[in-house]
Amino acid sequence: MSQASLHILRTTYGYDSFRGQQAEIIDHVIAGKNAFVLMPTGGGKSLCYQIPALCREGVAVIVSPLIALMQDQVEALKQLGIRAAAINSSMSPASVGETKEAIRRGTIDLVYVAPERLLMEDFLGLLGEAKIALFAIDEAHCVSQWGHDFRPHYTQLSVLAERFPSVPRIALTATADAPTRKDILEKLHLKDGRSFIAGFDRPNIHYAIQAKESPKQQILRFIQTHPGESGIVYCLSRQNVDDMAAWLNQQGLKALPYHAGMDNADRSRHQQRFLKEDGVIMVATIAFGMGIDKPDVRFVAHMNIPKNIEAFYQETGRAGRDGLPAEALMLYGMNDVAIQRGFIENGDAPETQKRIERQKLSALLGLCETAGCRRRILLEYFGDKGGDCGNCDTCQVPAETFDGTVAAQKAISCVFRTGQRFGVAYLIDVLLGTATERIAQFGHDKVSTFGIGGEFSKGDWQSIFRQLVARNFLKVDTAGHGGLSITEQGAAFLKHKETLLLRRPAPPRAKTRLARPRRMEGEPTGEDHGLFAALKALRLEIAKAQNVPPYVIFHDRTLREMAALKPGTLEALSAVSGVGAAKLSRYGEAFLGTITRFEEVTAPG
Ligand code: ADP
Numbered sequence: 001m002s003q004a005s006l007h008i009l010r011t012t013y014g015y016d017s018f019r020g021q022q023a024e025i026i027d028h029v030i031a032g033k034n035a036f037v038l039m040p041t042g043g044g045k046s047l048c049y050q051i052p053a054l055c056r057e058g059v060a061v062i063v064s065p066l067i068a069l070m071q072d073q074v075e076a077l078k079q080l081g082i083r084a085a086a087i088n089s090s091m092s093p094a095s096v097g098e099t100k101e102a103i104r105r106g107t108i109d110l111v112y113v114a115p116e117r118l119l120m121e122d123f124l125g126l127l128g129e130a131k132i133a134l135f136a137i138d139e140a141h142c143v144s145q146w147g148h149d150f151r152p153h154y155t156q157l158s159v160l161a162e163r164f165p166s167v168p169r170i171a172l173t174a175t176a177d178a179p180t181r182k183d184i185l186e187k188l189h190l191k192d193g194r195s196f197i198a199g200f201d202r203p204n205i206h207y208a209i210q211a212k213e214s215p216k217q218q219i220l221r222f223i224q225t226h227p228g229e230s231g232i233v234y235c236l237s238r239q240n241v242d243d244m245a246a247w248l249n250q251q252g253l254k255a256l257p258y259h260a261g262m263d264n265a266d267r268s269r270h271q272q273r274f275l276k277e278d279g280v281i282m283v284a285t286i287a288f289g290m291g292i293d294k295p296d297v298r299f300v301a302h303m304n305i306p307k308n309i310e311a312f313y314q315e316t317g318r319a320g321r322d323g324l325p326a327e328a329l330m331l332y333g334m335n336d337v338a339i340q341r342g343f344i345e346n347g348d349a350p351e352t353q354k355r356i357e358r359q360k361l362s363a364l365l366g367l368c369e370t371a372g373c374r375r376r377i378l379l380e381y382f383g384d385k386g387g388d389c390g391n392c393d394t395c396q397v398p399a400e401t402f403d404g405t406v407a408a409q410k411a412i413s414c415v416f417r418t419g420q421r422f423g424v425a426y427l428i429d430v431l432l433g434t435a436t437e438r439i440a441q442f443g444h445d446k447v448s449t450f451g452i453g454g455e456f457s458k459g460d461w462q463s464i465f466r467q468l469v470a471r472n473f474l475k476v477d478t479a480g481h482g483g484l485s486i487t488e489q490g491a492a493f494l495k496h497k498e499t500l501l502l503r504r505p506a507p508p509r510a511k512t513r514l515a516r517p518r519r520m521e522g523e524p525t526g527e528d529h530g531l532f533a534a535l536k537a538l539r540l541e542i543a544k545a546q547n548v549p550p551y552v553i554f555h556d557r558t559l560r561e562m563a564a565l566k567p568g569t570l571e572a573l574s575a576v577s578g579v580g581a582a583k584l585s586r587y588g589e590a591f592l593g594t595i596t597r598f599e600e601v602t603a604p605g
Contacts (some may be wrong), residue, residue: 002026002027002030002055004055005023005026005027005030005051005052005055006018006023006415008051008055009047009051009258010580011580011581012054012080012081012082012367012580012581012582013047013578013580014558014574014576014577014578014579014580014581014583014584015577015578016045016577019044019061020039020043020044020045020198021037021039021196021198021373022044022047022048022435024196025037025048025054025170026047026048026052026193029048029049029052029056029134029170030051030052030056032056032166032168033168033190033193033194034169034170034190034193034194035048035167035168035169035170035171035190035193035194035195035196036140036170036171036172036184036185036188036190036193036194036195036196036200037171037172037173037196037198038063038172038173038174038176038181038182038195038196038197038198039172039174040174040198040199040200040201040202040317041174041195041202041271041317041318041321041324042202042204042295042320042321042322043174043198044129045138045172045174047265048170048172049062049134049136049170049172050077050082050110052133052134052168052170053109053110053133053134053136053194054109055083056133056134057106057131057133058106058130058131058132058133059102059103059106059109059111059112059130059131059132059133060109060111060132060134060135060136061113061118061127061132061135061136062110062111062112062113062135062138062464063113063114063115063118063135063136063138063157064112064113064114064135064138064139065114065115065138065149065151065154065417065595066139066290067088067089067090067114067138069293070086070088070112071086071526071548072153072275072293072548072552073086073112075548075549075552076084076111076552077110077448077531079548079552079553079582079583080580080582080583081580081581081582082109082110082177083102083107083108083109083110084108084109084110084111084112085098085102085108085110085111085112086099086111086112086113086407087100087112087113087117087123088113088114088117089111089114089117091142097203099111100126101561103126103127103130104126104129104130106130106131106262106342109133111588112301115151115153115154115156115157116153118157119153119156119157119159119582121236124159124163126247127164128163131291132164132167132169133167134167134168134169135160135164135167135168135169135170135189136169136170136171136172137154137157137169137172138172138173138190139172139173140154140171140172140173140176140188141173141175141176141180141184142154143155143157143171143184144176144179144180144184144187145183149528154187154575155187157187157188158188158189160176160188161188161189163435164288166532169189169190169193171184171188171190174200174317175310175314177382177383178383181195185447194436198473198567199379199384200313200378200379200382200384201375201379201384201386202317202320203264203389203392203520204320204323204324204325204326204517204520205316205317205319205326205327205328205389206325206327206328206391206392206393206517206518207316207328207374207375207378207391207392207393208324208327208328208330208374208392209329209330209331209332209367209368209374209391209393210304210329210330210331210332210393211235211331211332211459211462211463211466211505212331212332212333212335212336213459215248215303216244216247217329218329218331219233219247219301219303219329219331220251221242222299222301222327223248223253223299223301225327226298226299226327227279228278228279228280228533229279229296229298229299229318229494230274230279230280230281230282230294230296230297230298231282231297231298231299231300231301231358232281232282232283232284232288232289232297232299232300232304232318232319233248233255233281233282233283233300233301233302233303234282234284234285234286234300234301234302234303234304234315235283235284235285235303235304236257236285236303236304236336236339237285238260238261238285240303240304241257241259242257242259243282244283244303245257248281248283249511253281254277254279254280254281255280255281255282255283256273256274256280256281256282256283256285256415257270257283257284258270258271258282258283258284258285258287258288259284259285259287259288260285269461270282271288271292274292274294274547274564275292275294276543276544276548276549276550277462278536278538278550286306286311286315289314289315289318292318293319293321294321294549294551295321295322295551295552295555295556296321296322296324296555296556297318297320297321297326298317298319298320298324298325298326298327299326299327299328299329299332299368300316300318300319300327300328300329300332301317301318301329302315302316302328302330302332303331304331304332304336304339305330305332305336305337305340305364305365305368305522306330306364307340307343307357307360307361307364308357308360308361308362308363308364309322309360309363309364309367309378309381311565312330312364312367312378313378313382316328316330321403322551322555322556322557322602323520323522323557324523324556324560325518325519325520325523327517328519330368332368332466333462333466334423334424334462334465334466334469334476334482335360335482337365337466337469337476338423338476338477338481338482340346340360340361341361341475341476341477344358345363351439362470362472363467365466365470366470366471367381367511368466368470369466369467369470369471369503370394370503371394371398371399371400371401372388372390372394373387373389373392373394373395373567374389374392374393374394374395375388375389375391375392375395376388376389390518391517391518393600394454399503399504400503400504401501401502401503401504402501402504403500403501403502403503404464404467404500404501404502405497405498405499405500407453407464407502408464408468408493408500408502409455409494409497410431410449410452410453410459411427411431411453411464411465411468411474412468412473412474412486412490412493412494413426413448413494414427414430414431414447414449414453415427415474415485415486415488416428417444417447417448417449418442418444418447418449420432420483420484420485420486421477421483421485422483422484423481423482423483423484424461424462424465424482424484426438426512427461427484428441428453428458428461428465429460430444430447430449430450430451431449431450431451431452431453431456431461432451432453432454432458432461433445433450433451433452433453433454459505460505462505462506462585463503463505464502465484467502468490469484471489472487472489473486473489473490473493474486474487474490474491475487521559524557524560524561524564525564526564527560527561527563527564528563528564528566528602529563530598530602531563531566531594531595531598532559532560532563532599534594535559535562535563535594535595536550536556536559537593538590538594539553539554539559542587542590553583554578554579554583554587554591555578557574557577557578558577558578559578561578562576562591562595563576566595566599567592567595568592568595568596568599569592570584570588570589570592573588573591573592574588
């Protein structure tokens, strides 16, 4: 490993050692070679181009589609004492001019640009005259139509290979399946380079999925296990967002709504508060999240099932970018399945696309109903193999299974006997022999399945029906009303009567032990909570004075370590992870002061 890069890691960033493949990637790029990097969110991709940018002569050009993020990235680098700037449409002509001059003179280390800007002839001309250290293409999946975020301008980035053949290029992404990867290598001419593939796992995120019982209360209980922490609550509709945000406020929490129906000014104000204040809960539709790289989002809750596993992984992936433990909780009920099914069927996608979407929804239901490890299913979905994780609800509180053959036969027969058009609530009433007016009206109190399901409760039957849908024995109607009908697979099951193991419905949540995330390796331990709060307050004050998000001053991990080690000198403070030379000289005294004062006040005697 190059000594220069380790020195920069320690003095500039204040970190001890490289993670995973970072050192290898960095050496590779410093040597002037091309690279493709697939690393999960929070894996530490930025260092892979930032450190080579500092080691190689000239300015590094970072291509990023997320203009909204550039300013924060630049700010974070400046805090480390690195000379960085962004050029994009939101900057004044004067500051663009200044940055261009700095590029020309070589007095800047990193420049972030949007692809549209980079591809302008005059900008390429400017780069032609300057010394370029490297090109980094962030969010490289944008180059591919297979990816979920195609940007046509990205495809033209092939010009970099043609015009600057001797400048190394590093393309980075956290999301790329096999066809997307192939596209990236081709379109960016990276086939001669090396690929560094780190997989998709986010080990610090704890996953849990619960059947919907009393959704607001379930989410509230979950949030209450994260006092004072930032998180996101995803809802399906704007109306749900407004409702839930108002309700959480009534419960004394700092919750803000965010959806596409709000005017721009309010949306942006709420987003800024989420980034800049501590402990804000964003209640949002999926309109929120793209381009948010706040590192200390501690939880993501879904009030409803998302569209598919990709969406789930992306949305929950916004938690825990700093590598500290974070939690994802999703609630789901049959009604959600009906709604998602309705979205698919009533959309205008061609039939082939709809078929894919139906399969994806089934895969998500499989995840919801599994008795096995959730992470395993998620990772297998993306092509990664692994064992049970020990950090999800099903690993920690293993689900019991039971022989559900007879139960499934009763449920499916009931669907058949009532004409394959009723929803779960009605079917359960029939199975339990509840004499409702509606049942009498349709004469379903006379069918053979009326009252044959007394061995299970209503909640048990709900779980059984969900599992039968998840296994594709039953399907939810296309109109989105929730009527169930029997699939070919369901009919075959009735005919052949194979044994079917089902997951035993969990008792109501209030009574069960909530599975909790486990601690992460290298996570600071034994911090003084009072001191941590005091350090956070100091950080907020400093951040406010500079109008920057608190995490660009210090990450939570750094403050937690300070609150555990309680360093008494600047030298001791510099040993804390995340305290580099620039931050030590700017903020060292202030943080030491808080630590010392706290020690005096709380010292015994
Ligand atoms: P990504 O871009 O892959 O999502 P980042 O580059 O933002 O991830 O890194 C995630 C977090 O991990 C950041 O807070 C970063 O400072 C930190 N980090 C990266 N590399 C290291 C390392 N070697 N040691 C300690 N922290 C690191």
